[in-house]
Amino acid sequence: MQRTPEPELMDAPEQASAYAAADFSAGDQALIERIQALFPSGLGPRVLDLGCGPGNISFRLARADSAAEVIGLDGAPAMLQLAQQSLEKEPALAKRLSFVCLCLPSLALPKGCSGLVSNSLLHHLHDPLVLWQAIAQAAAPGARVYVKDLRRPPSPEVAEQLRQRYLADAPAVLQHDYLASLHAAFTAAEVEQQLHRCGLDQLQVAEVDDRYLEIWGQLP
Structure with missing residues (x-):
């Protein structure tokens, strides 16, 4: 099916509250373990989480x-407000974890990042090259990159089946956003073309399970 872009920012208060209240802990922990498996020596001293939302992955x-500085970046103030509220409950992290409100593209991106992570941002972007250009802009030499996102199913019928399979009991706002995200997502072939255009051919692209893409690798 053809891609249908969705709004780039999830800044409605009801959206932010619904995502903050939802339990994504199993998937979030699996993502961290996947990063650790791909990069056993870690992501280095300065890590940027692009599209951090309420900060779950950050x-x-x-x-x-415990040695890494982590910067969570998002363009939605409502999401970052929730992230900041959570940070106030963990003051021990305050010296190493911070959140920045910034929309891509931007010249104000943090620079010299040894690790770059993004979870479920790509499908929100009307111009997907913005993400890959931001990664190239923020990366230090030899930076490690891990991106995970939805992939677009072949038809609206398959998208609806995925909604019913994974979010049938979720709040209506999450179900609506999930279906819109599936329609807005990219295929593996499309992502490979994006990486080529941005000079990031060293990154690998793989389909995971029935709905995700993984993009990972180490930059020169």
């Missing part, structure tokens, strides 16, 4: 490596 990255 917090886990900071807890997983």
Whole structure:
């Protein structure tokens, strides 16, 4: 099916609250363990989480490596407000974990990042090259990259089957957003073309399970 872009920012208060209240802990922990398996020596001293939302992955990255500085970046103030509220409950992380409100593209991106992570941002972007260009812009030499996102199913019928399979009992706002995200997602072939255009051919692309893409690798 053809791609149908969705709004780039999830900044409605009801969206932020619904995502903050949802339990994504199993998937979030699996993502951290996948990063650890791909990069056993870690992501290095300065890690950027692009599209961090309420900070779920940012917090886990900071807890997983007590020597790393982690920066969570998102363009939605409502999401970052929730992340900041959570950070106030973990003052021990305050010196190593911070959140920045910034929309891509931007010249104000943090620079010299040894690790770059993004979970479920790509499908929100009207221009997907913005993410890959941001990674190239923020990366230090030899940076490690891990991106996970939905992939677009072949038809609206398959998208509806995925909604029913995974979110049938979720709040209506999450079900609506999930279906829109599936329609807005990219295929593996499309992502490979994006990487080629941005000079990031060293990154690998793979289909995972019945709905995800993984993009990972180490930059020169």
